[in-house]
Amino acid sequence: MRYVLFTAAAGAVVAAAVYAVTVSGRAPVSAQDFVNLQQGDTIQMGFRRAHANGFCISGEFQASGELAAYSSAKALQPGSYPFIGRMSIAGNNPTAPDLRAPVRSLALTILPDTADQWRTAMNTPPVMAVATPEKFYQQLLAIQSNTVPQFFADHPETAHFLEWRSHYQPSQSYATERYHSINAFYLVDRQGKRQAVRWAALPLTDDAGVIADEEAPDALQQEFFNRLQQGPVRFDVQFTLATANDDPADATIPWPETNPQLSAGTIVIEQASVQQEGACNALNFDPLVLPAGFAPSADPILRARAAAYAESHRRRAREVLMQQFAGGANE
Amino acid sequence: MNKPQSYPFAMRVMHWLMAALVLSLLFAGLTMVKSLGPWQQQLLAWHKAMGLIALLAIVVRLIIRLRSDTPTLPASVPNMQQLAAKLTQLGFYLLLFVMPLSGYLMQNAAGRPLSLFGLPLPSLLHTDLALYGLFREIHGWAALLLVLLIVVHSCAALYHGLIKRDGVFRSMVRK
Numbered sequence: 001m002r003y004v005l006f007t008a009a010a011g012a013v014v015a016a017a018v019y020a021v022t023v024s025g026r027a028p029v030s031a032q033d034f035v036n037l038q039q040g041d042t043i044q045m046g047f048r049r050a051h052a053n054g055f056c057i058s059g060e061f062q063a064s065g066e067l068a069a070y071s072s073a074k075a076l077q078p079g080s081y082p083f084i085g086r087m088s089i090a091g092n093n094p095t096a097p098d099l100r101a102p103v104r105s106l107a108l109t110i111l112p113d114t115a116d117q118w119r120t121a122m123n124t125p126p127v128m129a130v131a132t133p134e135k136f137y138q139q140l141l142a143i144q145s146n147t148v149p150q151f152f153a154d155h156p157e158t159a160h161f162l163e164w165r166s167h168y169q170p171s172q173s174y175a176t177e178r179y180h181s182i183n184a185f186y187l188v189d190r191q192g193k194r195q196a197v198r199w200a201a202l203p204l205t206d207d208a209g210v211i212a213d214e215e216a217p218d219a220l221q222q223e224f225f226n227r228l229q230q231g232p233v234r235f236d237v238q239f240t241l242a243t244a245n246d247d248p249a250d251a252t253i254p255w256p257e258t259n260p261q262l263s264a265g266t267i268v269i270e271q272a273s274v275q276q277e278g279a280c281n282a283l284n285f286d287p288l289v290l291p292a293g294f295a296p297s298a299d300p301i302l303r304a305r306a307a308a309y310a311e312s313h314r315r316r317a318r319e320v321l322m323q324q325f326a327g328g329a330n331e
Numbered sequence: 332m333n334k335p336q337s338y339p340f341a342m343r344v345m346h347w348l349m350a351a352l353v354l355s356l357l358f359a360g361l362t363m364v365k366s367l368g369p370w371q372q373q374l375l376a377w378h379k380a381m382g383l384i385a386l387l388a389i390v391v392r393l394i395i396r397l398r399s400d401t402p403t404l405p406a407s408v409p410n411m412q413q414l415a416a417k418l419t420q421l422g423f424y425l426l427l428f429v430m431p432l433s434g435y436l437m438q439n440a441a442g443r444p445l446s447l448f449g450l451p452l453p454s455l456l457h458t459d460l461a462l463y464g465l466f467r468e469i470h471g472w473a474a475l476l477l478v479l480l481i482v483v484h485s486c487a488a489l490y491h492g493l494i495k496r497d498g499v500f501r502s503m504v505r506k
Contacts, residue, residue, distance in 0.1 A: 010486045030365040113458065115444040115451040133367040282460040283442055288372055296372065304367035311364070313441070314471075317464030324461045 054088025056278020073293030173209030
């Protein structure tokens with residue numbers, strides 16, 4: 001009898017705990033909700049849930065030292081630092097046609113395997129359409145239900161994003177796009193003084209590039225691999241400093257072009273490889289992996305990116321682990 | 332030789348301090364993997380630092396345990412329950428090592444730098460997706476197992492303390 005009572009009591013406590021953690025009240029949008037929505041109905045095993053189609057790059061970041069007065073980060077002191085990176089298009093399908101994607105990305109881990117590493121995931125749009133993860137979730141829902149015009153009409157803060165989109169022309173190459181940090185960060189100097197910044201990778205080539213097959217899923221990848229045969233691809237990393245008029249926590253508003261701009265250095269991409277064979281595949285380009293000398297802004301989207309990326313990372317790592325188990329068992 | 336009625340002072344202090352620490356770590360961990368809230372990063376940094384402290388604490392606790400004379404359960408406790416109690420204790424010691432170690436190693440395998448109060452810590456693994464998957468899953472599932480063990484342990488302790496009143500609960504509370 002006492003076993004029954006004991007088991008019943010234990011069961012009740014577990015049930016209450018599970019209820020409290022999972023279904024009580026109106027749960028806010030979670031990292032899992034986000035990734036569920038992004039991955040869609042077809043799970044692409046082992047691939048990133050967002051920006052699934054991409055490839056690995058590597059090379060070095062040649063820092064100018066122009067930002068050294070603002071930050072103690074090693075990557076901003078004059079010198080050459082190795083990086084592992086990734087170029088990708090938006091979407092959950094690793095074989096989606098490159099040229100159909102509305103967004104392209106350049107992600108970097110500068111000084112990997114060190115305590116000084118700086119990760120950044122940059123996208124072609126300079127601003128977010130909305131300023132909070134909850135609204136961004138609603139935007140993704142609107143995309144799925146084909147109600148985007150209504151969503152934009154209901155959210156006036158999307159105006160700057162729409163203005164950018166109205167005259168954005170996707171280029172014929174990853175090498176000729178502009179990639180933006182979107183969210184703001186702080187640079188922190190040795191005295192602890194903070195300066196809000198955004199940054200962007202700006203192309204240093206005007207060679208437009210040649211696309212062999214516009215419908216190929218890897219049209220941009222082929223173009224980039226061919227281009228690298230001729231020599232490294234370079235980008236200028238330009239930092240924009242915020243003034244007292246700019247809100248670092250709001251990624252929907254572009255900062256004036258009159259703000260001070262400094263070049264942190266040059267990204268020199270020397271090598272590229274398909275992602276399953278590249279060092280970038282194991283990395284989660286979490287924009288909150290920052291070295292001393294950098295700090296995140298209060299932008300809620302920036303904070304949410306880290307949580308959602310971590311969930312995507314966990315899922316694909318689990319799938320790759322299971323595939324390795326299955327592969328080992330079959331041998 | 333007579334066995335003591337209670338656990339030694341050092342073990343009682345470790346037990347209750349670690350109970351508070353481990354419960355906080357579990358709730359922080361289970362919350363921060365879901366939340367998109369802006370405080371999530373602060374909680375994560377805190378979770379990592381406190382997790383390392385928990386690793387030091389379990390090492391110290393094991394040493395104290397191995398050097399201490401601990402009370403035995405009263406003869407009135409049935410054999411099956413004696414066994415269950417031993418397995419629960421063993422499970423706690425195991426999981427309290429597995430949790431911080433898997434947490435540390437999963438950060439290594441993800442290529443993320445770790446530091447404790449500004450001091451960089453060495454990476455013991457190379458960056459690898461499947462290894463990250465292994466330690467991330469161990470960390471997640473061991474946490475749930477630990478929650479389950481805490482529930483069972485708390486229920487048993489309350490059963491002894493409130494219903495049986497056989498001195499078992501007291502042995503971890505006072506001299």
